[in-house]
Amino acid sequence: MDFRFSDADEKFRLEFRNWLEANLPNKRRKNPFTIEFFANEDGAEWENRLAWHKKMHAAGWIAIQYPKQYGGRGATITQQYIHDEELIHAGAPQLVNSQGIGLVGPTLMHWGTEEQRRRYLPKMLSANEIWCQGYSEPGSGSDLASLQTRACEDGDYFVVNGQKVWTSDAHHADMCFLLVRTDPTAPKHKGISYLLVDMHSPGITVRPLVQMTGDRGFNEMFFEEVRVPKKNLVGEKNNGWQVALTSLMYERRAADLRPIVHELAALARLVSHHGSNAWDDGGVRQKISDFACEAWAIRYLGLRQLTRQLKGRPPGPESSIQKLAYSELNLRIQKFAMELLGAYSQLAYQAPFAIDDGKWSYRMLAARGMIIGAGTSEIQRSIIGERVLGLPRG
Ligand SMILES: Cc1cc2nc3c(=O)[nH]c(=O)nc-3n(C[C@H](O)[C@H](O)[C@H](O)COP(=O)(O)OP(=O)(O)OC[C@H]3O[C@@H](n4cnc5c(N)ncnc54)[C@H](O)[C@@H]3O)c2cc1C
Numbered sequence: 001m002d003f004r005f006s007d008a009d010e011k012f013r014l015e016f017r018n019w020l021e022a023n024l025p026n027k028r029r030k031n032p033f034t035i036e037f038f039a040n041e042d043g044a045e046w047e048n049r050l051a052w053h054k055k056m057h058a059a060g061w062i063a064i065q066y067p068k069q070y071g072g073r074g075a076t077i078t079q080q081y082i083h084d085e086e087l088i089h090a091g092a093p094q095l096v097n098s099q100g101i102g103l104v105g106p107t108l109m110h111w112g113t114e115e116q117r118r119r120y121l122p123k124m125l126s127a128n129e130i131w132c133q134g135y136s137e138p139g140s141g142s143d144l145a146s147l148q149t150r151a152c153e154d155g156d157y158f159v160v161n162g163q164k165v166w167t168s169d170a171h172h173a174d175m176c177f178l179l180v181r182t183d184p185t186a187p188k189h190k191g192i193s194y195l196l197v198d199m200h201s202p203g204i205t206v207r208p209l210v211q212m213t214g215d216r217g218f219n220e221m222f223f224e225e226v227r228v229p230k231k232n233l234v235g236e237k238n239n240g241w242q243v244a245l246t247s248l249m250y251e252r253r254a255a256d257l258r259p260i261v262h263e264l265a266a267l268a269r270l271v272s273h274h275g276s277n278a279w280d281d282g283g284v285r286q287k288i289s290d291f292a293c294e295a296w297a298i299r300y301l302g303l304r305q306l307t308r309q310l311k312g313r314p315p316g317p318e319s320s321i322q323k324l325a326y327s328e329l330n331l332r333i334q335k336f337a338m339e340l341l342g343a344y345s346q347l348a349y350q351a352p353f354a355i356d357d358g359k360w361s362y363r364m365l366a367a368r369g370m371i372i373g374a375g376t377s378e379i380q381r382s383i384i385g386e387r388v389l390g391l392p393r394g
Contacts, residue, residue: 070121100131134178151180194240
């Protein structure tokens with residue numbers, strides 16, 4: 001097994017690294033701290049992320065793997081992988097529109113019409129249209145196929161009624177990819193359709209839900225007699241479950257946790273533990289090296305997924321292994337940071353006297369959301385058991 005990238009790919013890496021070095025906001029370069037996951041989706045932080053996204057887009061560095069006619073660079077899958085790795089290692093601000101570019105974009109590439117791709121993809125990349133994901137409902141999360149939001153046909157339109165919940169970024173969104181029930185008499189997986197809904201349509205109400213981080217990241221959405229043109233159906237009517245699974249496979253990807261392990265090591269050098277510097281404690285170093293090994297193993301899982309895609313295959317149910325591994329490891333890292341911080345762990349993000357600006361407390365709270373969003377750990381374990389290992393259903 002050769003883990004090295006080709007000379008051409010390394011040249012590409014250097015080109016992007018140099019661009020990042022020259023263009024990252026000054027503050028980031030001095031203090032490359034990222035609130036990586038479920039980053040603040042409101043207020044000034046959102047505006048900063050949006051500005052950074054637009055700067056990257058203007059230089060042609062957004063969704064580089066997308067074909068040129070849709071606003072990408074037509075880069076290779078490997079270059080996209082390297083690009084994502086460099087962004088994380090540079091501590092760059094999180095981009096916006098991940099639900100669009102990461103989920104609905106690849107889904108449209110697979111299932112959409114040419115007209116849909118040309119209409120939606122370029123504005124998605126430029127962040128001129130922000131997208132949200134309307135899947136979960138109050139009674140349908142893990143058991144998503146039980147969803148009740150109804151769409152009835154009326155001439156050239158579907159008329160949508162129902163409620164969605166936990167919708168990230170709905171308060172910024174111009175568009176939503178929405179799962180609706182179009183045939184209530186069919187078995188639950190068979191009567192679902194996948195619609196692209198203009199969030200400015202009459203009849204949509206968005207109400208904020210505040211996360212325990214204090215951020216207004218996600219929302220409830222109410223649909224009352226919302227008219228959606230039939231040309232906004234993706235795939236065939238009542239085949240939306242298959243379309244939705246494509247989006248979900250792209251959602252369950254791994255994040256690179258190696259930079260956070262480095263930050264943890266730096267924290268251990270900063271704080272004291274049982275009266276001396278935490279880093280001097282062999283037990284602390286042992287724990288951090290365990291985390292580092294796991295973070296590297298997750299990177300190799302990512303490379304395995306890359307190999308799969310290079311062979312022309314979609315992410316597949318193995319992406320559940322990555323999602324489970326990184327979200328659980330992230331939570332354990334954050335918990336250990338709380339132990340190292342001791343009483344300081346009680347100080348919130350940006351509170352006076354907080355160590356490292358309180359970023360660990362924020363991440364600790366956000367880490368809980370990560371093990372739920374995109375499918376809980378229990379659900380990932382069931383998928384791995386049944387669809388990867390082929391174990392009998394319990
Ligand atoms: C930060 C965050 C962002 C999110 N963003 C979005 C978004 O943008 N759009 C969207 O549509 N949704 C979003 N969600 C919702 C997310 O997809 C759901 O919360 C998730 O699927 C779980 O559903 P639920 O909350 O209804 O919990 P439930 O399904 O009610 O689960 C409750 C508990 O029961 C367990 N459980 C349920 N079924 C089983 C089973 N069969 N076997 C074993 N255990 C089981 C679960 O693991 C969990 O511990 C987001 C969630 C979070 C936390």
